[in-house]
Amino acid sequence: MARIIVSFSGGKDSQATLIYAINRWGADKVEAVFCDTGWEHPLTNNFVKEVCDKLGVKLTTLVKKRCGEDLTFEKLCLETHCFPVPSRRACTKTLKIEPMVDWILEQDDNLIILQGIRAKESESRAKMASECMYFAEYFNDKIKGQYRKRAVKKWCETHDASLLRPIFGWTSQEVIDYILTNGMRPNPLYERGCSRVGCFPCIMSRQREIQLVARDNEMRERLINLEKKVNEPNRSRGALNYAGFFVKGFIPERFCRTIKGGYPTVQEVLDYVTRDDCQLDMFEPEEGYSCMSLYRGLCE
Helix, strand or coil: EEEEEEEEECCCCHHHHHHHHHHHHHHHHHEEEEEEECCCCCCHHHHHHHHHHHCCCCEEECCEEECECCCHHHHHHHHHCCCEEECCCHHHHHHHHHHHHHHHHHHHCCCECCCCCCHHHHHHHCCCCCECCCCHHCCCCCCCCCCCCCHHHHHHCCCCCECCCCCCCCCCCHHHHHHHCCCCHHHHHHHHCCHHHHHHCCCCCCHHHHHHHCCCEEEEHHHHHHHHHHHHHHHHHHCCCCCCCCCCCCHHHHHHHCCCCCCCCHHHHHHHHHCCCCCCCCCCCCCCCCCCCCHHHHHC
């Protein structure tokens, strides 16, 4: 029998998927895989371990390695002197997809990989398949630049990695009900108002989630300091470009006074979301600030 692997991020969808897998195959047949970017909220790190302990499943934590050292979100940003943006999500690609691919290629078993992706989250996800081959994109000649493409195709000659999305047709309420019915609670960050609990904060967080950062001194200082460190080389070279954690338009331009062009600094965003008169998430994209990757299950 193929090994049952669940991409577990600590989010409600992947938690429900993990419970589903255990109910179907048994805890002794299921393994949870968590990709650690070094930028998760401490509550999420603890939650992932607690859930796996309570359910009695093996937890495998993956960390991207570079030159024998762990590559974290912070190190990635410092290396590139910038932050990921929605159109170039190096965080997902480098810190989640690549270590997952590396790990799969080390396995000498056929795998059934489960992801917590739901069709009702967006139109783009509704077009995804509920079942397919995990490496299907590697056999689409129109898609270029896949990570370790030759090694993946070689591995697929003798192994199989099937992808299942068992909660694909579920609603968000059905996910929560399923978790509660099975005697568990979702990640405590949801109870604090978060809509996503992958990296914290994620570059695609909502303003309401950044409001939570503003109220947490440790999280607040971590974010402010990282933005300063990322921009130190630019300042030393006299460069005019400023690398901001938040994209242009994240808050109204009139509140962006440090950088020309409406690009906000972390401090300006934190100041805005804590104003008494702020109107949060009025200009949120139609599908939200969520990841559109095929491998989104690694995040949520």
